[in-house]
Amino acid sequence: MPYEWSKTTTPKQLTLWPYRSLPRRGFVVFIGGTAALISLPLLTVLGSPVLWGLLPFFVAAVAGMYWALQRNYRDGEILETLTFEGPRLHLTRHGPHGKHQTWEANPHWVRVETQAKGGPVPEYITLAGGPRKVELGTFLSEEERIALAQELRQALRDHNARTDSP
Known part of the structure; x- marks a missing residue:
């Protein structure tokens, strides 16, 4: 409880x-796993100019998820x-x-x-x-x-x- x-x-x-369904340790694992999974498609375009066109979108996706979860933690700081x-x-x-x-x-x-x-x-x-x-x-x-x-x-x-x- x-x-x-x-x-x-x-x-x-x-x-x-x-109640926190995602503890801080789970948060780190989630962000790391998301970054790893999102970067997998980038391996196919490694070394080509397409990488630089896709990279900002992948970074924005991970950063947006990080920001949203951090905001959720701040808003839930109630005691x-x-x-x-x-x-x-x-x-x-x-x-x-x-x-x-x-x-x-x-x-x-x-x-x-x-x-x-x-x-x-x-x-x-x-x-x-x-x-x-x-x-x-x-x-x-x-x-x-x-x-x-x-x-x-x-x-x-x-x-x-x-x-x-x-």
Whole structure:
């Protein structure tokens, strides 16, 4: 799952990140393999002036693929951290291009809401109870959002039970 609860007990923390189907090592292998396969037809025209006419197109194809995959990695650099700290619940979101957002609320009043349909994604998760509603884990799959919503509700119940007891 592309989210993880902290192993320590205090403060309890949830970290979420987008799933990467192509890790960095696979990226290098893919670009290298693509360059090798694209260069195979160039072997037939090696030593002729046709090579210089075809070469820019092959270089542009590999460079375009490299640029597109790098852009995808940059756009997917999202990290959401939800921290249960005493009487406060903190959510920080580090988005692509250095975008940083924070949200804070009293966990006693926070509700985990899901929208099966009608949201930007199926099983859309929002946290309500602070100055505004915030979304959580929109990059997760539908099944992961369903499981996360249940885990969040349980974590809020557990946290509130600990802080409410004398």
